[in-house]
Amino acid sequence: MLPIDEPFAFFLPVWPLQLSPPLWIALAVVSAALAGEWVRRYLGLPRITAYPVIGMLVSAVAGDRLVAEHDEWLRWGLNVALGILLFELGSRVDLRWLRHNRWLLVTSVGESLAAFAAIFTLSRYLGLASETAALLAAIGMSTSPAVIMRVVTESNAQGQVSTRLLVLTALNTIYSVVTLHLAMGVLHQRYSGDWILAIAHPLYLLGAGLIFGKLLAMTVDRLRRWLTLHDEYASIILLSLVLMTIGLIEALRLPVTLCMLFAGIVLRNGERRAWVFPEHFGSVGGVLVVLLFLVAGIQVKLEHLLTGGTLALVLIGARSLAKLGGVLLFARPAGISWRQGLLLGAALSPAAGPVMVAASDLGQFYPQLQGTLMPVAMSAAAIMELAGPVIVALCLKWSGERRD
Amino acid sequence: MTDEIDHDLPAFSRSEALTLGIELELQIVGGQDYNLIGAAPDLLREMAGREHPGDVKPEITDSMIELSTDICRDYQDALTQLRGIRDQLVHQADRLGILLSGGGTHPFQRWERQAIFDAPRFQLLSQLYGYLAKQFTIFGQHVHIGCACPDRALWLLHAFSRYIPHLIALSAASPFVQGTDTGFQSARLNSVFAFPLSGRAPFVLSWDDFNAYYRKMIATGVVKSMKDFYWDIRPKPEFGTIELRVMDTPRTVERAAQIAAYAQALARYLLEEKPSQPQEDDYLVYTFNRFQACRFGYAGTLVVPGSAEQRNIGDDIIRTMAAIEMHAYDLGATEALNLLRTEVLQLRNGARELRDSFARENQFEEVVRQSSELWAGRTDPQ
Numbered sequence: 160m161l162p163i164d165e166p167f168a169f170f171l172p173v174w175p176l177q178l179s180p181p182l183w184i185a186l187a188v189v190s191a192a193l194a195g196e197w198v199r200r201y202l203g204l205p206r207i208t209a210y211p212v213i214g215m216l217v218s219a220v221a222g223d224r225l226v227a228e229h230d231e232w233l234r235w236g237l238n239v240a241l242g243i244l245l246f247e248l249g250s251r252v253d254l255r256w257l258r259h260n261r262w263l264l265v266t267s268v269g270e271s272l273a274a275f276a277a278i279f280t281l282s283r284y285l286g287l288a289s290e291t292a293a294l295l296a297a298i299g300m301s302t303s304p305a306v307i308m309r310v311v312t313e314s315n316a317q318g319q320v321s322t323r324l325l326v327l328t329a330l331n332t333i334y335s336v337v338t339l340h341l342a343m344g345v346l347h348q349r350y351s352g353d354w355i356l357a358i359a360h361p362l363y364l365l366g367a368g369l370i371f372g373k374l375l376a377m378t379v380d381r382l383r384r385w386l387t388l389h390d391e392y393a394s395i396i397l398l399s400l401v402l403m404t405i406g407l408i409e410a411l412r413l414p415v416t417l418c419m420l421f422a423g424i425v426l427r428n429g430e431r432r433a434w435v436f437p438e439h440f441g442s443v444g445g446v447l448v449v450l451l452f453l454v455a456g457i458q459v460k461l462e463h464l465l466t467g468g469t470l471a472l473v474l475i476g477a478r479s480l481a482k483l484g485g486v487l488l489f490a491r492p493a494g495i496s497w498r499q500g501l502l503l504g505a506a507l508s509p510a511a512g513p514v515m516v517a518a519s520d521l522g523q524f525y526p527q528l529q530g531t532l533m534p535v536a537m538s539a540a541a542i543m544e545l546a547g548p549v550i551v552a553l554c555l556k557w558s559g560e561r562r563d
Numbered sequence: 564m565t566d567e568i569d570h571d572l573p574a575f576s577r578s579e580a581l582t583l584g585i586e587l588e589l590q591i592v593g594g595q596d597y598n599l600i601g602a603a604p605d606l607l608r609e610m611a612g613r614e615h616p617g618d619v620k621p622e623i624t625d626s627m628i629e630l631s632t633d634i635c636r637d638y639q640d641a642l643t644q645l646r647g648i649r650d651q652l653v654h655q656a657d658r659l660g661i662l663l664s665g666g667g668t669h670p671f672q673r674w675e676r677q678a679i680f681d682a683p684r685f686q687l688l689s690q691l692y693g694y695l696a697k698q699f700t701i702f703g704q705h706v707h708i709g710c711a712c713p714d715r716a717l718w719l720l721h722a723f724s725r726y727i728p729h730l731i732a733l734s735a736a737s738p739f740v741q742g743t744d745t746g747f748q749s750a751r752l753n754s755v756f757a758f759p760l761s762g763r764a765p766f767v768l769s770w771d772d773f774n775a776y777y778r779k780m781i782a783t784g785v786v787k788s789m790k791d792f793y794w795d796i797r798p799k800p801e802f803g804t805i806e807l808r809v810m811d812t813p814r815t816v817e818r819a820a821q822i823a824a825y826a827q828a829l830a831r832y833l834l835e836e837k838p839s840q841p842q843e844d845d846y847l848v849y850t851f852n853r854f855q856a857c858r859f860g861y862a863g864t865l866v867v868p869g870s871a872e873q874r875n876i877g878d879d880i881i882r883t884m885a886a887i888e889m890h891a892y893d894l895g896a897t898e899a900l901n902l903l904r905t906e907v908l909q910l911r912n913g914a915r916e917l918r919d920s921f922a923r924e925n926q927f928e929e930v931v932r933q934s935s936e937l938w939a940g941r942t943d944p945q
Contacts, residue, residue, distance in 0.1 A: 253594055259657035317593055317600050322660055433597055433928035494609055494658040 187217045191453045205310045205548040214456020240447030242419045244308045249423020251325045262493035267330040270485030271300045277481035293342045301335030302328040306509040310551040318560035320503050336417045372421025375404050459541040467534030479508040506554035509547025569788040572777045575713035578803030583635040584707035591626045592662040597928040599626035599672045602661045615651040616644040638824035638896040645816035653939045662935035667737030667751030667811030671927040701751040702812040706823045707804035713770035720796050720805045721841035722833045728856035734810035736913025748860035748914035761793040766843040814913045824899035828891035
């Protein structure tokens with residue numbers, strides 16, 4: 160007689176089957192993608208609405224074990240997904256437009272400052288320490304680039320609202336990352352009393368970020384002199400270039416967000432030639448995007464929602480109103496109608512991906528923030544993760560710019 | 564402008580002979596992907612209340628806009644007005660992050676993506692013509708020439724038919740359609756020919772006879788007003804003009820003004836010297852000549868009506884320019900004529916420039932970008 164846990168033959172698997180965790184992650188991705196298609200077909204909502212929902216279901220069933228165990232390569236995947244999205248977003252920013260229409264730049268600064276002020280004031284009023292409030296406000300300045308890029312691309316929207324939405328998102332993401340790092344510099348001084356460190360840190364991040372962006376842009380630019388970038392095979396080279404850059408950025412402990420945005424902007428504006436983002440390259444990132452939103456859903460913790468949910472809702476409301484006001488104030492001089500201003504302002508409300516990344520980074524740096532900042536930031540991100548894509552999709556629909 | 568029927572032809576207004584009016588249909592292009600973009604409502608909203616000569620109107624699709632001059636006396640007047648409107652339009656487009664471009668077609672647009680501008684007449688057209696209405700995303704220049712009386716207008720209309728190939732070759736700027744080189748210099752006109760009422764006007768030389776023809780057409784129910792005739796040249800009784808409609812929108816306002824000045828000097832020559840008397844048989848070679856001009860431009864062959872003589876279209880333009888030189892001088896259009904002559908001798912027109920641009924860049928987006936810079940007056944043609 161053979162023992163029960165030995166296979167009948169050497170080539171048969173041991174029973175019960177040993178399933179590797181990546182299989183479960185793949186399964187989650189498949190379910191998310193299918194749910195995305197379902198949501199799109201039957202509810203007319205953007206696909207990405209479904210991904211975090213599936214993520215939350217997965218985490219309810221399996222906990223965040225999946226994410227925690229494979230932290231390292233998952234983080235890589237997410238960074239690549241975000242990197243490609245931000246690279247594309249950056250390449251949509253036409254600096255010449257900002258020169259011709261200074262009111263657009265004013266709008267951008269206005270809505271970001273308004274959002275910062277609203278969140279800072281409110282969190283101070285609610286009793287947060289001023290450093291924590293400043294960090295929260297800096298994070299809240301940015302509109303989720305991932306949500307905006309995906310929804311605009313998916314609905315094939317074109318017009319004043321969608322184009323300005325992309326530009327304002329790119330700009331407020333830059334302000335947000337810069338402010339966040341400046342605020343971190345302040346925290347450094349407070350926590351370790353070293354002034355040189357506090358000044359050098361943000362300078363290093365910004366300066367090196369720009370240099371890296373420039374380097375990547377220069378490489379891609381050289382590449383397109385002898386390759387058709389719209390070719391499928393050129394996308395492979397492009398993708399590996401981005402992977403390499405992200406690897407280097409990580410090694411140098413630079414923010415991926417900033418470097419990739421800068422790279423896109425430099426590439427688009429570096430020379431006068433027409434630059435159109437290669438289509439295939441975007442679809443390579445598509446798979447990773449599912450993962451990005453899925454993981455965002457998995458990371459949502461119910462206890463965060465319970466402890467920080469109410470405060471988060473109040474903050475979201477104030478922030479959305481501030482952004483709307485900032486846009487509406489300059490809508491007419493910037494060349495859009497009141498209606499377009501209203502839709503643009505509302506569409507700027509999603510806040511997600513980078514908020515979580517930043518919040519968890521900060522959590523690692525300063526464990527003392529874990530209790531106060533994390534729950535509020537995380538639940539605000541979670542709420543907007545779910546509501547954001549729907550709001551943006553509706554705004555684009557009402558603006559009449561959807562062409563899907 | 565609704566589906567009401569104009570049973571009677573409007574009375575022919577009096578206008579000063581040989582005055583000019585120019586209309587240009589422009590492409591509105593997105594600053595992101597250089598494809599056509601439906602930004603006409605945005606542009607019209609921002610143009611409202613701004614100081615500029617002439618007028619700006621919506622057109623059949625919302626990725627198209629039409630500018631028109633007021634009545635112009637001469638070439639300089641037309642040029643000044645066109646530049647004035649152009650500058651204001653470009654300024655507003657810059658604020659909106661969109662681009663404007665001349666040329667008869669957009670090189671790589673997909674016409675099935677264009678939304679029909681939401682105005683009753685255009686909705687009606689699209690119901691009637693289906694996909695043809697959308698294929699009408701083509702961009703032309705119309706030149707009005709003032710006529711003192713309707714009979715003279717009809718006479719001039721038919722006398723002009725012999726010179727239609729000149730206007731086509733000089734203005735041709737639509738070699739590319741939907742991302743392919745058509746081989747034509749003006750592929751735009753091929754889209755116009757698809758319409759049932761395109762082509763030439765009937766050969767009648769008195770306004771009463773024309774009125775009778777118009778009533779018969781109305782009675783058939785085929786047409787509802789003069790707007791339903793897409794003739795190459797048609798009378799415009801409301802303005803008291805004949806309207807030349809075969810030109811592609813040139814790539815610059817300067818070129819547009821030069822072509823209008825050429826037409827004006829030619830009209831004066833025809834009316835004052837009466838080099839030939841128009842007749843129905845002139846039209847025997849009309850479509851052949853027109854095809855040659857669309858396909859080959861200056862290099863095409865033109866059969867002189869009433870003879871079997873074949874000429875190179877470019878040569879025929881140069882000869883005509885010599886004949887009308889004094890009239891151009893009297894009208895203040897010598898500069899325009901000289902500039903055009905240089906272009907003809909160098910075999911240059913918009914189609915040639917666009918093909919050169921694509922050969923250099925090998926990317927349609929960049930061709931469109933260069934066209935829009937050229938239109939804005941920020942670069943010179945290469």
